[in-house]
Amino acid sequence: MDFDWNPRQRAAQSAVRDAVRDAFGEPPDRRPQESFFTREEWRTLGDLGLLGLCLPTEYGGGGLGALETAGLVEAFGRACDRTGLVFAASAHLFACCVPISEFGSDTLRKRLLPGLASGELVAGNAMTETDAGSDVSRLATVAEPTEGGWLLNGEKSFVSNGPAADVFVTYAMTDPAAGHLGVTGFVVERGAPGLSVGEPFDKLGLAACPAGGLTFNQCFVPDENVLGGEGAGGAVFQHSMGWERACLFAGYLGLMDRLIEQCVVHVRSRRQFGRRLADFQGVANRLVDMKMRAESARLLLYRACWSMDQGADSVLQVALSKLAVSEGALAAALDAVRVFGARGYRSDFGIATYLRDAIPSTIFSGTSDIQRLLIAKEMGL
Structure with a gap:
């Protein structure tokens, strides 16, 4: 088993992170933006290739499989603090472009997919x-x-x-x-x-x-x-949901990594009772649990995407992945609010925004309860 990305894939992920930070990055003293995306921003996403990652190259897409697509969506989510923008782009690609690509007529694909991949169309x-x-x-x-x-x-x-x-x-x-x-x-x-x-x-x-x-x-x-x-x-809807439940949620892996990094920086510098917060075992254990959930969810998501790329029956793997990532992201955001305390509750520090963005992940693309039903069915219960 190979648990690492190859040099080409790592370079592609690094390029996405850098490009997204350049295009959408926020100065340290500003919080995530609360406005809808603009057409200019959408075309920028198209220029970066993020609106057509898994679409055929003949229509302007990247021609990538599920696993490589997830790696780049994860990089997008890690670099962009506007989770709504990551979600908008991913919903566009996986819930709409994928079914058009896989099930649309030749006329429909030729007419719509190039514009959908380039950012001309939403x-x-x-x-x-x-x-x-x-x-x-x-x-x-x-x-x-x-x-x-x-x-x-x-x-x-x-x-x-x-x-x-x-x-x-x-x-x-x-x-x-x-x-x-x-x-x-x-x-x-x-x-x-x-x-x-x-x-x-x-x-x-x-x-x-x-x-x-x-x-x-x-x-x-x-x-x-x-x-x-x-x-x-x-069948069309369930096919698109397979892509969405796996690859869209890679963006939430990026969110979890960002939350962990911000918490680590905070507990190293914040002092109470004459000690760093990081020196309190209860605080350190909370961050360890955040890391464990993130890495466990990452492995499940990668496995689900690998299974899709192999053409195997991936219902169980995708449901496990979606459940682990969404519940893990919500738990990480709640933990981050606790770690930051009153600052985590204040809107101007940004942590509260991540919590609001994490909550719907347990609802859309099939609720957590629906994922549990799917898993139970696959277990033969």
């Missing part, structure tokens, strides 16, 4: 509904066949990147009686008749990533914008 994943969160087989959005395509009707309640997106990957019931086998995936482009894009709503964290709702009212989608064929939506 994509949003429109699956979640008011009454269909974890249970994605109960979609209320329906699609009916019409001449040359489909008419969509329904609402999506939470679309990451939605208010800014040019392209939406969405899912609708085409055969309600068939359950998850009656779901079909569609690509809907902004400006399509019958599509209404909602305004961004306030949320707890991931401030750089705008989110809002969508409404379809007799929205026409041509046949060439169907992903994988009628009834294939469940």
Whole structure:
């Protein structure tokens, strides 16, 4: 077994960290930004190759496998203190670009993927509904066949990147009686008749990533914008979730590393009762636990991505990875608040921002409870 990156991979990760710090780095006296990403910033991500890491090179992508992709997303997350920006780029790539690349028609791929990889276009994943969160087989959005395509009707309640997106990957019931086998995936482009894009709503964290709702009212989608064929939506969605649950969460590994580093610096310099905080065993043990969780999650994530690259059944590995990274990131952020004390609770020191950004990681891409159900099923329980 080889547990290290080769020189080429290390150089690529170092280049990403340096480029991201140059483009998005904050001076030491400033905290993570709370504004949505701009189109200029998005195009910068495209120029850095971060919006097309695993897409085919013929469409402007990097042509990378899951493991190398995760290594660069991790470097992105480590260097960028705007976790919402890392999340926005990763959701764009894994939940939208990957299914278009894998299941879209030739016409659709040629028309959209170059712009999605370059940063000219922004994509949003429109699956979640008011009454269909974890249970994605109960979609209320329906699609009916019409001449040359489909008419969509329904609402999506939470679309990451939605208010800014040019392209939406969405899912609708085409055969309600068939359950998850009656779901079909569609690509809907902004400006399509019958599509209404909602305004961004306030949320707890991931401030750089705008989110809002969508409404379809007799929205026409041509046949060439169907992903994988009628009834294939469940398989399309689960394929994209495999990439998202593994590679997107590499960005949270970067967040965990950043938190650990900041805590180490703090406890070395902060003194109480005439001693460094680092000299108190209770404090040191807390940082050791943070490190253990981060390294354990890293190994599970790398294993999941390696399994994907081998073409093996990776449901168990991906679920274990997603659960370990998301719960580890949340625990690390809570620990960091405790280590920093009152400074950790103050917004202007930035630690509280990382906590707000970590909380949703246990919810999106399948909640922690959903991951436990998947793991239990794979165990034969």
